[in-house]
Amino acid sequence: MTIEIHTTGCDVGAEIKGVDLAKPLTAETVAQIEDAFRAHQVLLFRGPKLEPQAFVDFSVNFGALRHHIQAAFRHPTVPEIVYNRNVDDDGNFDDAGASRGVTKNLREGWHSDSSYEDPPVKATSVHALEIPSSGGNTCFASAYRAYETLPAAFKERIKDLKAEFALGRNKRNEQTKALTAKLPKDAKDEPTVAHPVVCRHPETGRPAIFANPLITVQILDVSEAESDDILETLFDHIHAAGTSAEHWEHRWQVGDTLMWDNRGGLMHSGRKDYPLHERRIMFRCAIGASPIQAFAVAA
């Protein structure tokens, strides 16, 4: 069976048709989806709502699933799933949950998932169970484009730099505190990790900005002022890519599944612009692991 690939016409994104996510996939189909994933960075699958185990069985085709650090949001019987949802177990509005995956300030929200870990997850899958009547789009920025638009002298200045990444301890971005509101103290005290500021995607070989405004604390081995100066420039370029005419943002429908790349080359951020009294409930899986390579070292 050959899958159908319908590109968005934007920097990133394609809808995959001809795949029933509720049924086992053949190795051939998985290989075709991996090829499309490499080329388009975000894949959309539309269909009916999936049972929790069916969503896990689909996701694990692309790598071992990792239990999310946010244990408070894990599915009660299928721990490979973590909820992105704005209600608690009793159906009451939960702002800590509502803030997961979306932000009121798009420029401050761009990131790739699990960049506070080493290695970060390869991919993220998200499946929509309930969605509000408007808003809550998930937006994507090409971090390849963001890098390409940097001046040559600036690329030279940052090519060997590394940065520190930490969940919820980024004093440059106050909204990150909400991300750790329900974490136990030992998880909040996890050591920071370092990744290159400019990475090379492990499959495409293309350079991309890896530092992100949500999780990157500072650039290592430079002054605080220089770190801030460099990071603000990088984040301007990420935001410009994520709001350019070529950017793609996904307007969710119930039953949609997205899978996006976290290996470099792509960042995402959701809009917290929907009616908060309306339920927004999604399943999420963290797929595989992929060390972040420096572009300069790997060249």
Ligand SMILES: [Fe+2]
């Ligand atoms: Fe995310």
